[in-house]
Amino acid sequence: MDATAKPLRIPPQMAVYAEEHRIFDILQKMVQNLLIDRPEDPIQYLIDHLRKDNDGVPRIAILGPPASGKHTMAKLLCKRLNATHLTPENLLSNDVSELVEEALSYKGKDQEIPDALWAGLIRERLSKVDCVKRGWVIEGFPRTREQGLLLQMNGTCPDHIVVLDAPDIVLIERNMGKRIDPTTGEVYHTAFDWPEDPEVQKNLVEPEGISEEETGKKLLEYHGNIHGILLVFPTIYKKINADQPCMDVLSQVLTFVLSKPRSLAPYTPRILLYGPPGSGRSLQAAFLAEKYDIVNVSCGQVLKEAVADQTKTGLLIEPYIENEQQVPDNLVLRVLGDRLSRMDCATRGWVLHGFPRDADQATMLNDAGYMPNRIFFLDIPDDVAIERLSLRMTDPVSGERYHSLYRPAPRVDVHRRLQQNPTDAEQKVQMRLDMYHVSAEELEEFYQDVIHVNADQDPYTVFEFIESCIVKPLPKRVPGEAPSP
Known part of the structure; x- marks a missing residue:
């Protein structure tokens, strides 16, 4: 294919396969050993090296x-x-x-x-x-x-x-x-x-x-x-x-x-942020997108854009959103798949939040070829989540969001006109938290390399921890031990 006439689109499954099976690192190790040992029969030497399958053993x-x-x-x-x-x-x-x-x-x-x-x-x-x-x-x-x-x-x-x-x-x-x-x-x-x-x-x-x-x-x-x-x-x-x-x-x-040396392989971040309502997923996604120039993919926002653009899938989704009903998983995945397959996501990487919410949705996402390589669970106590959401209100005039404890309105007239989003009512927040706890355990079992983050602290401190886990390779596991939480 002539890349000057038409961009060469590489299926996302190829990058996932290469990362999962460490193709780049295997080739790098093979060439390194080949130059050190300089065998008379390089092809047979490389075949024997692959048969050993020992690049990951401790030295x-x-x-x-x-x-x-x-x-x-x-x-x-x-x-x-x-x-x-x-x-x-x-x-x-x-x-x-x-x-x-x-x-x-x-x-x-x-x-x-x-x-x-x-x-x-x-x-x-x-x-x-x-x-x-x-x-x-x-x-x-x-x-x-x-x-x-x-x-x-x-x-x-x-x-x-x-x-x-x-x-x-x-x-x-x-x-x-x-x-x-x-x-x-x-x-x-x-x-x-x-x-x-x-x-x-x-x-x-x-x-x-x-x-x-x-x-x-x-x-x-x-x-x-x-x-x-x-x-x-x-x-x-x-x-x-x-x-x-x-x-x-x-x-x-x-x-x-057990720490791995930093790989020289091309790395495209595919980050999943999961957590209860009020854990700060949107804010952390915005931080990551701004610093690393990756695409911020909010499931809710993507669905709204599909409805606003009047796409075929958007027309199917519109009645569910207008009636405040849950959009069927197959329609959500159709919209998300279209967004994650675009050139910016394939080349720059993405940070996804709002989907998946349970193991079934995670299975559908993986089957579609969109497997995250970093999964973060943002953990906060229920009472903190309720405090963060139930006390926040929006100014309908300026669109600014305020909070009774952390960012009160600057003037009395602004305070009087503040309105609360119905979904932020304490009773509804508690219902969303209950749904989160039902799905969190099975979702953690589905993803093997979950990284837990204490989100009940300064957002910049949370971001620094998330960032450190992205730029460093995940540690190897001790043989016979379960992955650490």
């Missing part, structure tokens, strides 16, 4: 000074994410590998294992089935800037680097309380993690190198290297305070590692 490195909790955090993460736990020590446990034998020969001579050999060991281990299918969490590596650069060069760079941090005095006190079970290799602590089993307690021994002087030397070495390591990975690391309860640290670590 995490946990760094930190001695006694910062790297081992504990790595174990907890692996348990939560069903990933493989790797340490520099267990990389040397495979006696079959030639690289492991070479590394052990260095170790047997009390020599440092070369960085290039470490990088080869890691690449070899990450090629195993468990790491490919489930992902991995590597603890305490890289230790130097050179090791980090080698990871990048051989294509084994992690997606997230967690850097645990705490004051040196705290770390020294922690390290002196470490105890190890020589049978299992498990690490315990005299103050924070003492085993309940008396038999295990008897077996615990004090590990080497935990004295104050030796810990101080290790801290100096760590501080000398960590800055150079982070310069290698400037965009994928996050420092987390390790001087707090373990579960608090884990919560922050999980929040970070």
